[in-house]
Amino acid sequence: MEREGIVRALPIADPASAADRSLAADPARKPRSRSTWHAPTTERPFAKWLLIGVALAFLAVFLVMPLVVVFVEALRAGLGDYLDAITDPDALAAIRLTLLISVIAVPANLVFGLAAAWSIAKFEFKGKSFLITLIDLPFSVSPVIAGLVFVLLFGAQGSLGPWLSGHGIKIIFAVPGMVLATIFVTFPFVARELIPLMQEQGAGDEEAAISLGASGFKTFWLVTLPNVRWALLYGVLLCNARAMGEFGAVSVVSGHIRGVTDTMPLHVEILYNEYSYSAAFAVASILALLALLTLGLKSLLEWRNAEHLRSTRGH
């Protein structure tokens, strides 16, 4: 197979073919000339197609098929039933609540993430590596535990519970608790996107800005923020996707009060447990659509970001 490759390539690569002809006169050097035709990182076609095949099959079974099933099941009973399912008052309430939680959690994490990344990237202080590890905690801990932590803190039997109920503040089994749990779970997304980028950029641009007389706020607004804007958007997008899809932590603190503390993922589960499959899949399909939308936006951002990176790093 290799030989074929060489023979076919010969007429195209003119100078090389001349070199090959001259080398043919010297049999001792011939094997070396052949090795130049074979890129060292290129696999044989068999290995290449095997790897691609495995990857595609895996994708099909574990990603594409489930996604297709969601939409097929959702529309099984017909478009009318589908529309009925998603305009059901409880479903609408779940959609509203999901959006409300995202609208609070995402901006909160935008601010927290930016502050954390800023302090890590621009300052030297003790315990910095511990802080970086801590930021990853929500990723490594099970969301159920995240939810339980809030129940233990703010619940009726929790340490702050009696004081809170004494003042008529309800956090657990209510929207505030769900927002808190969501913020906890989605905290790392923005921070993790920003930290490596801001560390790499250093404080040089900011120093330049203040040496030119810019105030701290103007430096942030005109220099720091534009420098991280794509990474920030990207982090916000991922944070949003997770905030809307979070199940475990929210489930623990929600109390599952239909129409009141049900988010979309929780509502899907309730419907499913009630054997209303098509309704469950109908709501699930909206979540899936949101996920696809996020993916699309993410690809778009990455594409823009790549342009931006090329333009700023190219020389």
Place this chain on the structure above:
Amino acid sequence: MEISVRSLRKEFDRTPALNGVSLDIQSGELIALLGPSGSGKTTLLRLIAGLEFPTAGSIFFGDEDASHKSVQDRHVGFVFQHYALFKHMSVLDNIGFGLKVRPRGQRPSDAEVRKRAGDLLDLVQLPGLGNRFPHQLSGGQRQRVALARALAIQPQVLLLDEPFGALDAKVRKELRRWLRELHDRTGHTTVFVTHDQEEAMEMSDRVVVMSQGRIEQVGTPDEIYDQPASPFVYAFIGDSSELSVRVDRGAVYLEDAALALVAPDLPDGPARLFLRPHDLTITDDPAGAIAGRVAGVRRQAGARVVELEVGAKGERIEVALPETERGMENGTHMVRPRKWQLYPAA
């Protein structure tokens, strides 16, 4: 604007980066801070700019104590080593940045900002590049944009951190001459940091040689080269060789042989003899000469450099000979210094 630095000390985590530095910079002067890495030269520059604050000591701008003024209030033009141009802004926006961020009231109109940025672009000889972005410029062009941006705020002092460090040799040479001319035309008090002695000697009115957080010597390039104040300065500026000698009542001995050198001011005891390759002549007269065995011959642009191994300790000295000189490949030769410098051994 004169700058006066008085007993300045700067510690980072208890490690001193500057150790009691005092320096007077005259108005309109072009002065170089020269030293190896870790000598504290960049720290001194950043302290003058207000990008760092001193642990002790003070900095005066004219008669005014500026030690605790913020960088924004010092009105210095700072050119960063890697330029730190704002990537997302055009060249004109970069240059106009310092004017645009002024508080309302002191801020010129947008048209005025654009006009001044354009004028500065002409000054740094980049007309017509105003709408480009930094990534579309070459290294030398970026350097000039950074300079124009620093000049836009009409600073009284211009500070440059390794201004040519990131450029290739040819561009560096051109820019050096250009910057010197620009300085002569605009008359800013200019301080620049460099580790390149050639650059410092060629461009500046005075050179500050620094080592380990201290100033070793301040002087004109001639003074630095001809009367180096310390062994460090001698060794750091230009090529040099060193021999361990002994001083006894004003006479200088290499091992047991007396050299044809005098050291009337030096205390008796061990001393260090410094020689420059160009200040040595080959001689046939053994009296008071330094004898050495040839250890190697190197060809340089305008000279042939012979390395001689001297004495039992095998210390090596370099002798620069005319490039036409041949037949020095081996054997023992004698040299006599035309100029030398002796320092007591520490």
